[in-house]
Amino acid sequence: MSHTHQDVRPLAPKQSLTRRGLPRWAPAGIGAASVALGIAIGLVAGLESRTQWGLIAAMLFVGITYTASSVVENKRQAKDRVATSLVWVCFVLAVVPLLSLLWVTLSRGLKVLDGYFLTHSMAGVPGFEPGGGVYHALIGTLEQVGLATLIAAPIGLLTAVYLVEYGKGALAKAVTFFVDVMTGIPSIVAGLFILTIMLMLGLSPAGYLGSLALAILMMPVVVRSTEEMLKLVPNELREASLALGVPKWRTILKVVLPTAIGGITTGVMLAIARIAGETAPIMLLVFGSQLINANPFEGAQSSLPFYIWEQYRVGSEASYDRAWAAALVLIAFVMILNLVARGIARWKAPKTGR
Structure with missing residues (x-):
């Protein structure tokens, strides 16, 4: 009577299909922390320009994102997150001046913008006095x-x-x-x-x-x-x-x-x-x-x-x-x-x- 011999091999350790990754709230949290650090560094360094604070915060955001992703994930994922962070930084740098311009225009333009301003000219109104229209x-x-x-x-x-x-x-x-x-x-x-x-x-x-x-x-x-x-x-x-x-x-x-x-x-x-x-x-x-x-x-x-x-x-x-x-x-x-x-x-x- 013949016996069939089967190779009995030890089971390989179960490989996880998931990998470590940053939580979904990480970009927002890193962004908030970068803004706070940028303001703190600006105040400590005596920088009065908020533009400088924003640039410091942007550089911190990219640097912290790369460091955190390198430690928790891997170098490849870190490079991908840095590219995404740069896109967001450029987007914010483009939007902030636009929003600032709109805010200043609205806040200063609404002072005299009314029906009278839209329906009257400057005829007979000295330029340095109130009144007149457009x-x-x-x-x-x-x-x-x-x-x-x-x-x-x-x-x-x-x-x-x-x-x-x-x-x-x-x-x-x-x-x-x-x-x-x-x-x-x-x-x-x-x-x-x-x-x-x-x-x-x-x-x-x-x-x-x-x-x-x-x-x-x-x-x-x-x-x-x-x-x-x-x-x-x-x-x-x-x-x-x-x-x-x-x-x-x-x-x-x-x-x-x-x-x-x-x-x-x-x-x-x-x-x-x-x-x-x-x-x-x-x-x-x-x-x-x-x-x-x-x-x-x-x-x-x-x-x-x-x-x-x-x-x-x-x-x-x-x-x-x-x-x-x-x-x-x-x-x-x-x-x-x-x-x-x-x-x-x-x-x-x-x-x-x-």
Whole structure:
């Protein structure tokens, strides 16, 4: 009778599928401890700047995170946590100045921002005394930015369509090169260019001249943003439309542009935000005015950026309050434009079925 012999080996020790790791609250706890240590070190060292305290806290946060992860976990995990910590530090460094700016603008701008301020001009009000409003500057900004958009948006859109859908050869390369060059043009250069034309033709300062300079600044932004959005449209949509016998121009009009309308609208709004705060072209071409002028084609006009500079230059407490209130109005103006753009983009976006 044969016996089957089986090898009896000792059981291997049970290996754990889990590893040691920092608890989920560790990043928040390390962040709080780093802030406390940063403040303490700043106070002990006699550093008065809170920016210095923040930088010390940021360096401590990264260093403590790496040390704790190295001890509890491993070197590889520690490097990953350091990369994540650096991302968070950069995010905070970007957000803190923005929040600080908004807080200062709100706290100082709300002092005089009311219905009277929005519906009256500075006519007859000495700059160093309280009173007056921003109505004339608001009208000027709306008209100047509106005219610039009417000029720059169609030209920029058609240029982008040409570059993406038709552009080939030397002409397309030349257009792309000049668009890139125009993107970095300072606003004062655009203002000087239109000023030269104004002097050659013997024209008087007016709002539309400022709009021409603003349009020069706006066009390359519209071209670049629209070009990138059109490139994101899948070629299959174009090919399907052309396969049905639809002409190319109609394919662009009915398929390509509606598909990219959300991104195009956002790009136009970014371009408007880019030019809404320009002051140099207005100073050169529009000259500013204390009176209400609703005609952008005749006479000097004001604008919100020019009004802010004008009031801050006066140097009185009342003029400072008006300057901050006008800055708050300008921020609200850009914010409302972005909200409207998002609404239009969502309304015009092609409906997708499930």
